[in-house]
Amino acid sequence: xxxxxxxxxxxxxxxxxxxxxxxxxxxxxxxxxxxxxxxxxxxxxxxxxxxxxxxxxxxxxxxxxxxxxxxxxxxxxxxxxxxxxxxxxxxxxxxxxxxxxxxxxxxxxxxxxxxxxxxxxxxxxxxxxxxxxxxxxxxxxxxxxxxxxxxxxxxxxxxxxxxxxxxxxxxxxxxxxxxxxxxxxxxxxxxxxxxxxxxxxxxxxxxxxxxxxxxxxxxxxxxxxxxxxxxxxxxxxxxxxxxxxxxxxxxxxxxxxxxxxxxxxxxxxxxxxxxxxxxxxxxxxxxxxxxxxxxxxxxxxxxxxxxxxxxxxxxxxxxxxxxxxxxxxxxxxxxxxxxxxxxxxxxxxxxxxxxxxxxxxxxxxxxxxxxxxxxxxxxxxxxxxxxxxxxxxxxxxxxxxxxxxxxxxxxxxxxxxxxxxxxxxxxxxxxxxxxxxxxxxxxxxxxxxxxxxxxxxxxxxxxxxxxxxxxxxxxxxxxxxx
Numbered sequence: 001x002x003x004x005x006x007x008x009x010x011x012x013x014x015x016x017x018x019x020x021x022x023x024x025x026x027x028x029x030x031x032x033x034x035x036x037x038x039x040x041x042x043x044x045x046x047x048x049x050x051x052x053x054x055x056x057x058x059x060x061x062x063x064x065x066x067x068x069x070x071x072x073x074x075x076x077x078x079x080x081x082x083x084x085x086x087x088x089x090x091x092x093x094x095x096x097x098x099x100x101x102x103x104x105x106x107x108x109x110x111x112x113x114x115x116x117x118x119x120x121x122x123x124x125x126x127x128x129x130x131x132x133x134x135x136x137x138x139x140x141x142x143x144x145x146x147x148x149x150x151x152x153x154x155x156x157x158x159x160x161x162x163x164x165x166x167x168x169x170x171x172x173x174x175x176x177x178x179x180x181x182x183x184x185x186x187x188x189x190x191x192x193x194x195x196x197x198x199x200x201x202x203x204x205x206x207x208x209x210x211x212x213x214x215x216x217x218x219x220x221x222x223x224x225x226x227x228x229x230x231x232x233x234x235x236x237x238x239x240x241x242x243x244x245x246x247x248x249x250x251x252x253x254x255x256x257x258x259x260x261x262x263x264x265x266x267x268x269x270x271x272x273x274x275x276x277x278x279x280x281x282x283x284x285x286x287x288x289x290x291x292x293x294x295x296x297x298x299x300x301x302x303x304x305x306x307x308x309x310x311x312x313x314x315x316x317x318x319x320x321x322x323x324x325x326x327x328x329x330x331x332x333x334x335x336x337x338x339x340x341x342x343x344x345x346x347x348x349x350x351x352x353x354x355x356x357x358x359x360x361x362x363x364x365x366x367x368x369x370x371x372x373x374x375x376x377x378x379x380x381x382x383x384x385x386x387x388x389x390x391x392x393x394x395x396x397x398x399x400x401x402x403x404x405x406x407x408x409x410x411x412x413x414x415x416x417x418x419x420x421x422x423x424x425x426x427x428x429x430x431x432x433x434x435x436x437x438x439x440x441x442x443x444x445x446x447x448x449x450x451x452x453x454x455x456x457x458x459x460x461x462x463x464x465x466x467x468x469x470x471x472x473x474x475x476x477x478x479x480x481x482x
Contacts, residue, residue: 086347089343098429121320122276142251157273175250176260191242208238384441398421
């Protein structure tokens with residue numbers, strides 16, 4: 001049975017009850033007019049009776065909600081200027097928050113590393129020298145490898161290379177790494193192989209590994225690239241591998257070369273110039289590894305008195321990857337969130353001012369049987385409509401903001417190529433729009449909750465009576481003049 005048919009039958013049933021009540025009173029001697037007034041007084045508010053009856057049908061709440069949204073849409077269409085101002089204001093606030101969330105989602109995404117919780121950065125610490133997260137020396141690295149704490153321990157040094165292709169030479173970001181670097185991350189190459197032990201021997205280190213981004217941008221994603229020769233820093237290098245797109249980047253590196261330790265560096269404990277990443281051995285927890293390395297450093301301090309006071313700090317690689325971005329993104333998210341709160345406050349004030357002009361409407365609806373919650377729900381539905389419209393329009397400024405942020409190529413922001421309006425970001429946009437609509441809709445809803453039916457109806461009655469009195473005076477003046 002359709003809703004319209006049920007409503008029609010309900011209307012007929014109500015009218016039938018009234019007719020029976022009127023006929024019963026007329027049979028008891030009342031006049032037709034008296035019987036009708038008495039029956040209506042006994043029956044009560046017909047609108048309220050219908051609402052209570054619909055509640056018993058099921059799906060009534062959803063139907064009333066849809067009705068509220070339809071009525072709200074009509075009210076917004078009647079005030080296009082107000083609607084456009086509010087929607088554009090919301091679009092800017094929601095769009096900025098959506099854009100920052102998309103950046104956060106990409107920058108703080110979990111690293112694509114098997115058992116990432118067992119991969120750590122290994123830092124040198126020295127409180128006396130105010131060293132925090134300091135690089136390592138070759139002797140440090142060798143001692144840590146021999147400790148048994150790590151199943152793989154790799155070294156890396158950032159820098160750049162002059163890459164010459166055809167008649168063009170460009171400076172690109174790159175890393176020099178030991179073969180254990182790839183073993184610690186446990187990520188297999190997309191093409192070819194990673195570095196082997198022999199690649200770090202002097203004279204055999206003219207090999208290179210490309211990132212997926214460089215492979216696509218400079219080599220056209222050529223699947224036959226393995227074995228090709230490129231010139232780096234004026235020296236021919238052979239491409240031995242291409243990394244997968246999901247390979248976790250330390251910074252913005254595009255190419256890798258072997259890290260070769262010189263004899264001078266291998267004998268100097270004070271020459272600290274590279275970072276260290278390792279995978280913990282099976283059965284060794286992070287706390288146990290930290291304790292064993294601390295004991296190792298105490299023994300080394302007694303053995304090498306000229307290089308004392310050092311400790312070792314282990315940092316989960318996921319924390320290391322996001323720590324620089326967290327501070328920046330917290331500031332950005334706080335700033336745009338504050339802007340959205342200001343927008344909500346301004347819109348709430350606009351709705352309150354608009355609600356003052358609608359007090360008589362609210363009072364009339366209350367007099368016809370609408371409860372306070374129904375009035376509040378109506379105003380909240382209008383606020384939600386405005387917010388959802390703002391969320392839809394916000395997609396355009398979100399895209400512009402994303403392009404603006406990523407154009408700076410900030411070192412703190414990882415995965416710049418993954419920042420986009422994906423499904424997760426769109427869900428955030430929807431949730432934020434809904435929450436925003438509730439937030440700025442609370443003020444007018446509270447105003448409606450405090451609506452005084454009798455007071456507002458008396459004011460409306462005085463306005464109507466005053467208007468009628470003025471019309472009567474005008475008519476009398478016209479009669480006198482005639």
